[in-house]
Amino acid sequence: MTEIELLKEIISRQAEEILLLKARIAELERRLGLNSTNSSKPPAAEGLAKPPRTQSTRSKSKKSSGGQPGHKGHTLEQVLVPDHVIVHDVSVCTVCGLSLEEHTVIHQSKRQVFDIPEPKIEVTEHHVLTKICACGHVNTALFPKEAVAPACYGKRIHGFSTYLSNQHFIPEDRIQSVFKDLFALSVSTGSIATFNARLANAVAPHQEQLLVDLKASPVKHLDETGFRIGGKTQWLHVISTPSATHYRVSPKRKDLEPLKGTSGVVVHDHWKSYFKLPDVQHSLCNAHHLRELKALMEIEKERWAFQMDRLLRYLNRAGIVCFERVSKIYDQIIQAGLVFHESLGALESGKRKRRMGHNLLIRLRNFKEDVLRFLTTPGVPFTNNQAEQDVRMMKVKQKISGGFRTTEGAHNFATIRGFISTMRKQNKNILNEIAEQLA
Numbered sequence: 001m002t003e004i005e006l007l008k009e010i011i012s013r014q015a016e017e018i019l020l021l022k023a024r025i026a027e028l029e030r031r032l033g034l035n036s037t038n039s040s041k042p043p044a045a046e047g048l049a050k051p052p053r054t055q056s057t058r059s060k061s062k063k064s065s066g067g068q069p070g071h072k073g074h075t076l077e078q079v080l081v082p083d084h085v086i087v088h089d090v091s092v093c094t095v096c097g098l099s100l101e102e103h104t105v106i107h108q109s110k111r112q113v114f115d116i117p118e119p120k121i122e123v124t125e126h127h128v129l130t131k132i133c134a135c136g137h138v139n140t141a142l143f144p145k146e147a148v149a150p151a152c153y154g155k156r157i158h159g160f161s162t163y164l165s166n167q168h169f170i171p172e173d174r175i176q177s178v179f180k181d182l183f184a185l186s187v188s189t190g191s192i193a194t195f196n197a198r199l200a201n202a203v204a205p206h207q208e209q210l211l212v213d214l215k216a217s218p219v220k221h222l223d224e225t226g227f228r229i230g231g232k233t234q235w236l237h238v239i240s241t242p243s244a245t246h247y248r249v250s251p252k253r254k255d256l257e258p259l260k261g262t263s264g265v266v267v268h269d270h271w272k273s274y275f276k277l278p279d280v281q282h283s284l285c286n287a288h289h290l291r292e293l294k295a296l297m298e299i300e301k302e303r304w305a306f307q308m309d310r311l312l313r314y315l316n317r318a319g320i321v322c323f324e325r326v327s328k329i330y331d332q333i334i335q336a337g338l339v340f341h342e343s344l345g346a347l348e349s350g351k352r353k354r355r356m357g358h359n360l361l362i363r364l365r366n367f368k369e370d371v372l373r374f375l376t377t378p379g380v381p382f383t384n385n386q387a388e389q390d391v392r393m394m395k396v397k398q399k400i401s402g403g404f405r406t407t408e409g410a411h412n413f414a415t416i417r418g419f420i421s422t423m424r425k426q427n428k429n430i431l432n433e434i435a436e437q438l439a
Helices: 003-032 155-166 172-183 189-216 272-276 286-300 303-318 323-344 356-366 385-401 407-425 430-438
Strands: 130-132 138-140 219-229 232-241 244-250 264-268 280-284
Touching (some): 155 172, 155 189, 155 430, 189 232, 189 244, 219 385, 232 385, 232 407, 244 407, 264 385, 280 286, 303 323, 323 356, 385 407, 407 430
Parallel strands (some): 219 264, 264 280
Antiparallel strands (some): 130 138, 219 232, 232 244
């Protein structure tokens, strides 16, 4: 081999290496540009570097900020029958000092102050009487259901404790502090756990029937998230609608057995396991698509991504459109994007690894019907925000009080939280509903 041939070979190898390094640099730069607004990266992983939210799927309103004309306000209003009435009399003239005791009242005005009464524990003592009949039989009355011991907690304490624990995620030691500070009452952590277990058992039948109803609902949302039980990762699954929520705990993410028999449309974020559900139609979350498109616009500057982003946002605003025309435009954007990526060639020499935009294009092409389901099926939303909002509370709980020590505690929380979420969606008073279940 001559020196010139050797140099050509070296240059050729260096050129290949430069291409690989450029591709590697581009990939690393792309990763550095990803955040919670343009990828599936969770906001919690960004810390103080979390970017401000400057873009929304909702269109800008021409209305001014604040309450609009005709909007019914929520101003505090006086009640017809107050609990207490205090009369403030004027006894002497503020000018001459003469007595006004015998003078007639010519005007009376009133103001009402709303406040919370001083919290205190009420103790009800139950006396059970025993009598002997003429026949000689000894008859003893029965204690009420809540009087299970010589001294025990009532259903309101049970309900308030479970409300703080499962609605506001307050840890057990802080719940103890609440009872001590407000009511001068000592409640053990064991009692708090017992309260949760009792309510979970009471509402379990309600949640079991709710799961049956949700699976038969025309449109339902699915999602899942990981959390810690006893130091190990397990999964919280949610199936929900705007009026009902059901949670379940499983050691496996792919545990779809409880969803057996599901029908209708399932809205989700394109997790492949959901496509194994038989007899259902799928609707994919377009909020995820918009985040991926945003990354392609900000980092890769791909033209087709700008076009698809505008199209999806327009369809979300417009709602009713000519589907045939929309379908044609959708296909044209996809085709233009595929032509662009195929002209770029393979990402790495000797491999068929696709770029992020290429993968998204193929997914949007292959699942076009599921992406545009919100246009063709009544009641199907543009996003899977419903399930994401319902499952987000687990991340909030983890931040506030950490994971669970036992699987039983996790199951109890999921059962209670599903009940509370459902009651809140149906605009019912949560404390009253909990008390009714414990009655």
